[in-house]
Amino acid sequence: MALAYEALGGPVRMFGKPHPAIYRHAQSLVSSIAADRIVFIGDSIEHDIAGAAGAGLASRLVRTGVLATRSEDDLARLSGEHGAPPDFLMERLTL
Numbered sequence: 001m002a003l004a005y006e007a008l009g010g011p012v013r014m015f016g017k018p019h020p021a022i023y024r025h026a027q028s029l030v031s032s033i034a035a036d037r038i039v040f041i042g043d044s045i046e047h048d049i050a051g052a053a054g055a056g057l058a059s060r061l062v063r064t065g066v067l068a069t070r071s072e073d074d075l076a077r078l079s080g081e082h083g084a085p086p087d088f089l090m091e092r093l094t095l
Helices: 001-005 022-030 047-054 072-084
Strands: 039-042 060-063 086-091
Touching: 022 047, 039 047, 047 060, 047 072
Parallel strands: 039 060, 060 086
Antiparallel strands: none
């Protein structure tokens, strides 16, 4: 809907993944931590990993969630399509 409104000439401000504003906001919440000490974690290359890459930040792809059943070849293809290879991989996020 926002893209259609923008195409009509209306002003649009995108906020949320993968747009850099959400990453800048998240960084502002931990402003005492240097950017090179922050890793954004997510299960989507298109949103989480590409967003972190677009903001110049490190990322970690979790292999549970939306990409759990995808092959390594699929992940490489998706990473290439979005120009966003994850910096790190992990099988699952646990506490």
